[in-house]
Amino acid sequence: MIEIERKFLVKSHAFKDEAFKQIKIIQGFLNSNKERTVRIRLTDSLGFLTVKGLSDDAGLSRFEWEKEISKTDTEALLKLCEKGMIEKTRYLIKSGNHTFEVDEFYGDNEGLVVAEIELNHPTELFSKPTWLGEEVTGNIKYYNSQLSNHPYKTW
Amino acid sequence: MIEIERKFLVKSHAFKDEAFKQIKIIQGFLNSNKERTVRIRLTDSLGFLTVKGLSDDAGLSRFEWEKEISKTDTEALLKLCEKGMIEKTRYLIKSGNHTFEVDEFYGDNEGLVVAEIELNHPTELFSKPTWLGEEVTGNIKYYNSQLSNHPYKTW
Numbered sequence: 001m002i003e004i005e006r007k008f009l010v011k012s013h014a015f016k017d018e019a020f021k022q023i024k025i026i027q028g029f030l031n032s033n034k035e036r037t038v039r040i041r042l043t044d045s046l047g048f049l050t051v052k053g054l055s056d057d058a059g060l061s062r063f064e065w066e067k068e069i070s071k072t073d074t075e076a077l078l079k080l081c082e083k084g085m086i087e088k089t090r091y092l093i094k095s096g097n098h099t100f101e102v103d104e105f106y107g108d109n110e111g112l113v114v115a116e117i118e119l120n121h122p123t124e125l126f127s128k129p130t131w132l133g134e135e136v137t138g139n140i141k142y143y144n145s146q147l148s149n150h151p152y153k154t155w
Numbered sequence: 156m157i158e159i160e161r162k163f164l165v166k167s168h169a170f171k172d173e174a175f176k177q178i179k180i181i182q183g184f185l186n187s188n189k190e191r192t193v194r195i196r197l198t199d200s201l202g203f204l205t206v207k208g209l210s211d212d213a214g215l216s217r218f219e220w221e222k223e224i225s226k227t228d229t230e231a232l233l234k235l236c237e238k239g240m241i242e243k244t245r246y247l248i249k250s251g252n253h254t255f256e257v258d259e260f261y262g263d264n265e266g267l268v269v270a271e272i273e274l275n276h277p278t279e280l281f282s283k284p285t286w287l288g289e290e291v292t293g294n295i296k297y298y299n300s301q302l303s304n305h306p307y308k309t310w
Binding site: 051 | 185186188190191193204206208218220222224228231232235236237
């Protein structure tokens with residue numbers, strides 16, 4: 001239930017050629033407070049309710065609890081969410097033993113592309129694709145919960 | 156997913172003699188905002204995550220979505236909740252075709268006792284036990300989410 005993730009900006013759209021899967025995601029927040037984020041996510045076929053806590057000092061690890069829920073329930077819960085729905089396409093890209101999740105945002109976050117990698121421990125090594133840019137791990141303004149209230153276009 | 160409920164104060168403790176069941180409840184809120192309440196509830200053996208929306212104008216009906224979750228998950232999620240945990244004993248009491256849920260609160264809400272009845276439609280009739288007091292349906296200060304921030308002892 002503790003996730004270790006590192007987050008990066010993306011320098012070019014070359015990642016798209018390497019993706020083995022892409023998923024459309026719509027998500028909203030029943031609470032965007034970073035101490036107890038409650039997220040409702042709808043993908044093509046699945047729905048999820050996810051609760052996240054504060055990250056540790058380095059911003060690397062964070063409590064995360066997730067439950068799959070029906071598409072109908074997800075749609076009903078999305079209607080209750082705060083203003084500022086997030087829409088993005090997620091590209092999955094293999095890199096050594098790891099998988100990068102690269103999110104290309106739309107709407108008020110158009111222009112933002114962010115890559116995440118999940119690690120087994122904080123100092124685990126991983127290979128960096130050429131398109132990987134500046135690290136932004138722990139930078140709260142890149143949290144999706146914050147993008148929902150303070151979208152990229154307003155920065 | 157829409158619940159119709161009426162809520163009353165309680166005039167005497169006579170209800171306890173009529174209860175066929177009592178349940179200890181501890182609950183906290185991942186969001187106490189009444190537009191999108193997210194409640195974590197732990198009973199003796201079960202855990203629940205419940206999302207509620209705003210009530211209609213009369214305060215009678217309210218969107219409610221509930222999912223049972225494991226006791227371990229419930230305990231982890233309770234740790235993330237806002238300050239102001241609610242502790243109460245719920246007494247279940249038959250009254251005609253209906254069941255009253257009477258909540259006796261402890262801690263910062265000590266002294267407060269509230270009875271609720273769930274109805275099938277807003278004008279449904281039901282028999283009123285002698286211990287039933289003033290109706291407080293739709294009065295937001297009696298919402299558990301509000302009792303968590305503004306407990307009875309501070310009124």
